[in-house]
Amino acid sequence: MKFVSHLDMNRFMTRLINKAKIPIWFTEGFNQHAYLNFAVPLSLGFEGEYEILDLRIIDPDYSNSQLIADLNAASVSGIEFIKACEPVFKMKEIAFAEFLISFDNITAEIEEKIKNFFKRETIITQKKTKKGGIKDIDIAPLIKKAELQDNKLDLILTAGNENNLNPTLVLGALFDLEKIELYYEVKRTMIYNKETQSFI
Amino acid sequence: MDNKEFERLLLTVQKPGRYSGGEINSVIKDKEKVDVRFAFCFPDTYEIGMSHLGMKILYSQFNERDDIWCERVFAPWTDFEEVMREHNIPLFALESRDAIKDFDFIGFTLQYEMCYTNVLNMLDLAGVPLKSRERDESHPLVVAGGPCVCNPEPLADFIDIFFLGEGEEVDLEVIDLYKKHKKNGFKRAEFLKEAAKIEGVYVPSLYEVEYMEDGKIKAVTPKGDAPKTIKKRIIADMDNCFYPDKFVVPFIQIVHDRAVQEVFRGCIRGCRFCQAGFIYRPVREKSMEVVNRQAKCLCESTGYDEISLSSLSTSDYRELEPLLNNMLTWTQENHISLALPSLRIDNFSEELLEKIAHVRKSGLTFAPEAGTQRLRDVINKNVTEEEIMSTCKTAFLGGYTSVKLYFMMGLPTETDEDLKGIADLGQKIVDMYYAMPNRPKGKSVSVSMSVAVFVPKPFTPFQFEPQITKTEMERKQAYLKSCITTRKIDLSMHDSSTSFLEAVFAKGDRRLGDVLEKAFKKGCKFDSWTECFDLQKWNEAFIECGIDPDFYSLRTRDYTEINPWDHLDYAVSKEFLIRENKLAHKDTTTPNCREKCSACGANCYGKGVCFERR
Ligand code: SF4
Numbered sequence: 001m002k003f004v005s006h007l008d009m010n011r012f013m014t015r016l017i018n019k020a021k022i023p024i025w026f027t028e029g030f031n032q033h034a035y036l037n038f039a040v041p042l043s044l045g046f047e048g049e050y051e052i053l054d055l056r057i058i059d060p061d062y063s064n065s066q067l068i069a070d071l072n073a074a075s076v077s078g079i080e081f082i083k084a085c086e087p088v089f090k091m092k093e094i095a096f097a098e099f100l101i102s103f104d105n106i107t108a109e110i111e112e113k114i115k116n117f118f119k120r121e122t123i124i125t126q127k128k129t130k131k132g133g134i135k136d137i138d139i140a141p142l143i144k145k146a147e148l149q150d151n152k153l154d155l156i157l158t159a160g161n162e163n164n165l166n167p168t169l170v171l172g173a174l175f176d177l178e179k180i181e182l183y184y185e186v187k188r189t190m191i192y193n194k195e196t197q198s199f200i
Numbered sequence: 201m202d203n204k205e206f207e208r209l210l211l212t213v214q215k216p217g218r219y220s221g222g223e224i225n226s227v228i229k230d231k232e233k234v235d236v237r238f239a240f241c242f243p244d245t246y247e248i249g250m251s252h253l254g255m256k257i258l259y260s261q262f263n264e265r266d267d268i269w270c271e272r273v274f275a276p277w278t279d280f281e282e283v284m285r286e287h288n289i290p291l292f293a294l295e296s297r298d299a300i301k302d303f304d305f306i307g308f309t310l311q312y313e314m315c316y317t318n319v320l321n322m323l324d325l326a327g328v329p330l331k332s333r334e335r336d337e338s339h340p341l342v343v344a345g346g347p348c349v350c351n352p353e354p355l356a357d358f359i360d361i362f363f364l365g366e367g368e369e370v371d372l373e374v375i376d377l378y379k380k381h382k383k384n385g386f387k388r389a390e391f392l393k394e395a396a397k398i399e400g401v402y403v404p405s406l407y408e409v410e411y412m413e414d415g416k417i418k419a420v421t422p423k424g425d426a427p428k429t430i431k432k433r434i435i436a437d438m439d440n441c442f443y444p445d446k447f448v449v450p451f452i453q454i455v456h457d458r459a460v461q462e463v464f465r466g467c468i469r470g471c472r473f474c475q476a477g478f479i480y481r482p483v484r485e486k487s488m489e490v491v492n493r494q495a496k497c498l499c500e501s502t503g504y505d506e507i508s509l510s511s512l513s514t515s516d517y518r519e520l521e522p523l524l525n526n527m528l529t530w531t532q533e534n535h536i537s538l539a540l541p542s543l544r545i546d547n548f549s550e551e552l553l554e555k556i557a558h559v560r561k562s563g564l565t566f567a568p569e570a571g572t573q574r575l576r577d578v579i580n581k582n583v584t585e586e587e588i589m590s591t592c593k594t595a596f597l598g599g600y601t602s603v604k605l606y607f608m609m610g611l612p613t614e615t616d617e618d619l620k621g622i623a624d625l626g627q628k629i630v631d632m633y634y635a636m637p638n639r640p641k642g643k644s645v646s647v648s649m650s651v652a653v654f655v656p657k658p659f660t661p662f663q664f665e666p667q668i669t670k671t672e673m674e675r676k677q678a679y680l681k682s683c684i685t686t687r688k689i690d691l692s693m694h695d696s697s698t699s700f701l702e703a704v705f706a707k708g709d710r711r712l713g714d715v716l717e718k719a720f721k722k723g724c725k726f727d728s729w730t731e732c733f734d735l736q737k738w739n740e741a742f743i744e745c746g747i748d749p750d751f752y753s754l755r756t757r758d759y760t761e762i763n764p765w766d767h768l769d770y771a772v773s774k775e776f777l778i779r780e781n782k783l784a785h786k787d788t789t790t791p792n793c794r795e796k797c798s799a800c801g802a803n804c805y806g807k808g809v810c811f812e813r814r
Contacts, residue, residue, distance in 0.1 A: 001222075001451075002207065002211075003210060003211075003216040003217045003220040003451070004217060004451045004452075005217075005452075007453075008217065008451045008452055008453070009451075011451075011453070012224075012449075012451055014503070014505065015224065015449055015502065015503030015504060015505070016224070016503055017503070018499075018503035018504070018505060018534070019224070019500070019501065019502065019503030020503075021500075026535055032535055033505075033535070034535075044216075045211045074224075074503075076222055076223065076224055076226075077222065078222055183208065
């Protein structure tokens with residue numbers, strides 16, 4: 001489902017929940033709508049292996065396993081519901097996200113360059129500010145893990161409302177500074193709190 | 201092309217969701233297990249095509265049958281077209297991603313004239329020869345339906361079969377005939393001859409058109425045993441007519457992103473400029489129970505939280521109030537909002553307003569179409585100024601502070617007096633608002649008025665009328681602008697070059713096929729999109745083909761002249777259209793079908809409003 005933007009995904013979920021007749025809590029007030037909240041928006045073009053969605057069930061007899069079964073029965077291929085449980089962490093506790101970047105076959109030389117890149121003490125790159133300007137930032141401290149194996153790069157980056165680091169920015173900096181160009185695909189595999197405990 | 205490569209390319213274009221498929225309720229079948237593959241093509245973007253009700257109906261209906269797999273195809277936007285051409289990706293269907301050149305049928309729905317270059321472009325992208333006579337047994341049959349088929353002549357060279365009227369029955373009859381021929385060794389020419397015998401099927405290659413020296417048509421002659429006139433098909437019994445129990449629900453936002461429930465077909469009104477008001481006659485309603493049941497089912501299967509009632513004039517539905525009451529019982533409970541488009545100004549009661557306001561407050565739009573009573577009588581838009589004022593008043597009392605009014609410019613018999621009437625009407629609404637002691641507090645009023653250029657259309661009483669010239673239009677626009685003195689009125693008059701072309705193709709004949717092909721080869725496409733429309737190229741195409749567009753659009757046509765569409769029978773007789781045209785020139789209105797039958801001819805189907813008790 002990489003061609004679905006975050007907004008589209010929200011709309012899709014609202015409809016899926018209606019279609020599956022999930023007894024979900026609606027916000028009160030003038031513009032009532034089903035309450036649902038995705039942990040961190042997933043960019044268009046990325047795959048998500050383990051995405052987290054917050055919603056409230058109002059029927060106490062409606063079990064988690066029933067919820068998963070109903071959602072899967074209504075869903076489309078490519079969007080599968082894995083598990084439902086009581087919230088383990090609060091959404092604001094999100095601190096890191098893990099990504100798996102797949103490259104096409106890369107040469108030993110390029111592999112070296114990638115490895116060197118992540119050994120740098122500082123990695124200065126330009127980032128768009130919310131106000132529409134551009135500023136220099138050092139992303140090195142925001143990269144918690146970077147491991148390259150079999151053409152696949154495993155990245156853990158800071159996530160959440162502040163200091164959210166998009167893998168596109170990391171790879172952009174890599175290509176710029178190391179003067180390489182590669183095609184890649186991004187899959188987000190997990191979301192963590194600040195102790196890197198996973199949000200399952 | 202493998203999936204991976206395809207997905208990479210998709211990520212380089214805007215809105216890849218237009219091309220990726222996989223939506224809720226889209227239909228996947230095993231291609232080995234179907235007999236007929238049908239590519240249903242909408243010659244505009246995904247967002248527009250996916251909003252179209254007719255396509256949803258036929259998509260579901262075809263796919264109900266195990267032996268048919270119907271898939272959707274839309275015109276790729278220019279960015280993706282470039283990618284497709286560069287990487288040799290032929291036009292494919294969304295569901296299977298298979299190239300449509302290998303399908304049995306390529307079917308287009310023709311909703312407006314300005315999509316014709318897209319039809320050609322899509323055939324070209326598919327890798328199918330453009331012209332019917334250049335295709336052989338190895339190519340799909342290219343068929344088309346929709347309102348523009350009431351004068352399909354400009355596309356006659358490119359389309360094998362046109363379906364006249366409503367498609368639910370005739371399409372399947374043709375598919376069944378095709379299956380039979382396929383079993384016994386399919387021969388195109390033979391098949392087309394056989395298909396032409398089915399009512400509602402028009403095979404243009406079976407008709408010879410001869411012209412007189414002055415360019416007018418001399419005769420249209422059928423070849424072999426093709427019928428002399430072709431009669432449109434309708435579904436007589438709407439309660440037992442197929443209606444989808446599910447819609448494909450897109451991921452990306454489309455124009456009308458909601459469930460749509462049809463309540464009736466046709467229109468009782470007979471506004472003389474409105475083609476839809478004539479070609480869909482007679483009015484046939486669905487019963488309240490059927491509408492309510494189908495609507496509920498649709499909401500459940502799609503998960504949509506908005507539903508609209510659809511028809512040409514929903515407030516003319518006889519059981520509207522009880523229907524709304526019934527629907528509100530389940531819509532409110534399920535947080536579904538009910539939208540009612542195209543409500544007519546003249547029976548918009550306070551009570552009704554209350555009911556929709558209950559659910560959602562959206563903008564109010566009315567279409568008086570002309571600025572004076574005299575001209576409204578000419579076009580048979582039976583709306584009085586009093587009614588307009590009282591409706592606006594009700595709306596203002598209900599808390600609305602903005603209204604949008606639609607008008608036309610260049611209507612038959614129009615004078616400057618009538619244009620000034622548009623400005624005056626706007627002024628009166630503004631004045632009334634400020635004269636209301638209980639108007640919404642502290643808010644200013646805004647009246648927006650949109651004025652389009654009138655396009656005379658086939659099968660309307662104005663089919664004989666000319667369109668105004670560009671110079672005249674510019675003069676009229678300047679004059680109207682000068683009549684408006686308040687900032688509370690927002691006047692918009694679109695660039696009208698497309699209206700001129702629309703008139704040419706609406707009333708055009710087969711000779712325009714060459715112009716169309718030239719324009720397409722020069723790169724014309726998406727002509728209804730201002731960012732793509734290129735008048736220069738069109739003008740060149742006309743000149744290079746030696747065809748004068750004004751011949752089609754700027755000429756008053758004699759009642760006796762043979763029109764390019766006169767061999768097509770849409771159940772409204774030419775005599776009736778002539779009668780109506782004469783009444784228009786006498787500023788005289790015609791009662792609607794419920795008040796009095798005007799013997800248009802549409803009672804020949806033995807059903808509908810013509811047989812209601814008056
Ligand atoms: S035959 Fe009479 S009632 Fe029927 S559609 Fe025509 S005018 Fe209306």
